[in-house]
Amino acid sequence: MAKINTLSIRESVFRQVRKDILNHSLKPGDKIIEAELADQLGVSRTPVREALHRLEQEGLVEIHPRKFCLVKGVTSECIKEIHLIRAQLEPLAARYAVDHLTDDELHYLKMLIQQSEKHSKPLDVDRLMRVNDEFHQTIIKASKLTRIIKILENMHDYVVSFRYSFMSRSGLVERSIKEHNEIYEALANRDKEAVEKAVSNHLKGISEYEEVVLEDLETELVEENQ
Template identity: 60%
Template sequence: MKKLSNTLIRENAFAELRRMILSQEIKPGEKLNEKEVAEQLGVSRTPVREAFHKLELEGLVEIFPRRYCLVKGVTHGCIREIHLIRSQLEPMAAYHAVDHLSDEDIDQLSSLIEKTKELMVEGNAQKIMELNDQFHRTINEASNLSRIVSILNNMQDYIVSFRYSFISRPELAQRSIDEHEEILFALRKRDKELVKKLVTQHLEGISEYEDVILEDLKPVPN
């Protein structure tokens, strides 16, 4: 864990622990000790204690008072809820993005896809995931629907933890690329209904891989 600055210590402690749990730097099944975590982050125990409680509200940990904090990580219910939110909001964002994406923006999306294809040959799953995120983020932000974008951005850490599970599998990564190309084609045509339909289908396909995600997120043995 990296040391935190004095600025917004409470928020930083929560954000850092949340990030580490969702990225699996801290894995499901691990036990966190308040004093040890505080020392590793370079803060007092109070912001760590508050962070634990906020993480418990998100369902990411379970607190056993005066003993330890058990990391639960991402659950099946969490995955389904995130996919439900995305399936409702992202197609609508894509629909509205058609009115705002310039030809240069669409060319940039095409460039992201081509770079992703090159990375497929290298087997660089981490970089593929980053470009995948950039593809979706570019479309979402072009919608100019600030509240929807804010909700989707707030879930980004969760989405990343899901996405790596299938991007790291070549056959699923290739499927994602193929579907991105279909979305790009619809964007070039400025066909708002088709864009919305294809983004909906793309997200439905992602939700099919819940078992794959859960397999990668199994708790470590006690």
């Protein structure tokens, strides 16, 4: 792990450990020793302890007092909950974005779709993820709904970790690009009802999303144990 060098030590420790769990640098079943982690990050044990308690509240770890902290990682329930929240909030954010998106931002969204098409053949997952993420973030931020933006930002690391499984499957990528085009057309027409419907449709595949994420997690665990 990289050493922490920012002013907000507590928040930085929390974000770093959370990120390491979500990108599977720390895997389910791994044991975290408070003192060892503090040494790796170059901080005292206090911010590490606080970070682990926050992560336990999120369900990502399980603390065994005076022993160790067990990594639980992403569960089926976690995936369902994250996508249920997105399914409620992102269509609403997109509806409000209609009033605020500039012509330049609309042009940018169209360019992002074109980039997705370019990176889909051959399947460049890393670039697809960055472009896909930027598409969603541009719309969410344009809503100007500060509290909803904050809630969705808080789940961002989860969404990115799930998205890798989705973007690594060409059939799902093609579907995503098609649906992004539908969202863009509705935004360009300034049609709030159509925008909300298009984003809702894009996020409907929660069960399918969950299936591919869990499939990849299980494959990774099997490979680790071989």
